[in-house]
């Protein structure tokens with residue numbers, strides 16, 4: 001995999017890019033089915049937030065349920081895992097980010113207005129999370145379902161909304177881009193890879 005010139009340029013100047021058809025339809029539908037099966041089997045748990053030293057649940061801030069997904073968790077998720085891996089290599093080569101290992105999380109917003117308030121995934125100097133890559137698994141997502149990812153690029157400050165449609169990938173710099181998940185009114189599935197710097 002390679003980044004296009006436009007993707008590399010957008011990552012540097014705006015801090016993000018969006019790519020559709022990341023897996024191709026057949027593999028995307030299979031990965032979606034595997035993700036949904038894990039949700040239905042009760043493998044996800046309500047996500048916590050950090051309040052000072054404490055771990056707390058506050059659904060007004062964050063209403064998703066999550067599972068940390070290990071490689072090999074399901075054969076249908078394996079293809080996505082490998083694509084994330086080549087994405088990390090491509091970003092390292094194309095955008096001069098020295099990325100190393102990554103963690104993958106499956107997240108489900110159950111609808112009913114579940115959201116995630118504006119935040120950053122990492123703060124400069126505090127964490128070694130460098131790049132966030134989110135892959136969406138929602139077939140038949142409609143505008144009335146809400147649940148867009150709202151990005152706040154540093155350069156313009158004008159928000160950009162990304163609909164969480166099947167097989168769409170959004171990639172951004174974890175330390176730079178503030179973002180928010182707007183209230184979702186249907187089950188909203190995503191798999192996110194967080195890439196760390198090479199030192200860990």
Ligand SMILES: O=C(O)CCC(=O)C(=O)O
Nearest residue numbers: 116121134149179181190
């Ligand atoms: O699912 C999304 O679009 C973003 C989720 C998010 O911001 C996070 O889990 O940190």
Ligand SMILES: [Fe+2]
Nearest residue numbers: 119120121179
């Ligand atoms: Fe985030």
